[in-house]
Amino acid sequence: MKTPVVEDNKYPVQISDENKIVKGKDAADHVNKERELNFGQTATPNKNNSITNKNLSFLKSDIEDKDLDTYCEILRSCPCPVCNSVTNKINASLTATTVSFLLFTDYKKTLKIACPNCLNKMHDEAMIKSSLLGWWGLPWGFIKTLEALVLNYKMKLLTTTPEPNELFKNFVAIRIDKIKANLNNSEGLKTIIRFS
Secondary structure (H helix, E strand, O other): OOOOOOEEOOEEOEEOOOOOEEOHHHHHHHHHHHHHHHHHHHOEEOOOOOEEOHHHHHHHHHOOHHHHHHHHHHHHOOOOOOOOOOOOOOEEEEEEEEEEEEOEEEEEEEEEEEOHHHHHHHHHHHHHHHHHHOOOEOOOHHHHHHHHHHHHHHHHHOOOOOOOOHHHHHHHHHOHHHHHHOOOOHHHHHHHHHOO
16 A cells, blocks of 8 residues: 655645556545455454454544444344344454366455354355365465465354454444444445445
8 A cells, every 4th residue: 555645734645556646635535445445355364363454453543442333233233134133243254265277276355244153154165165176276276275274264263253353343444434324224234234
């Protein structure tokens, strides 16, 4: 991610990916776009099985913890977007799949929002798919398959936590304006979750 070069009143001056100088509100929009793009790519479990995301630390400074927890609980009380169950509170997780064929290897990480039971099923399906279809590519098939299996296993351990995990908190923090706009609209909240 590029860093602001000069502060200009309210908005920074930013150098875009095309090496063009972007000023004013366009620079702020560019920074927000980069932050959203980095969301799914940088959140991974560490060796203690906790989720860290250094690139999203800016979110926590903008939103007070108690406000973030309140909005997390509002979304977590919605039914699961997969099975419509309300018995378990929803949470977030990353699933990884690897599919390979000779010289082609496709590795994908996907953010999932669902109840713990559905998240566990998604991890199981991703591990089975990667186990069956991931090994067959050279040179990356074997390596990316192991990476997918390890990520799914670690993320599966985090799905049953009683409190929202860091992925879910970051998901809420990025969409906090949409959540505020739909506080009295349960269908709007379901849509935010469903189209994550």
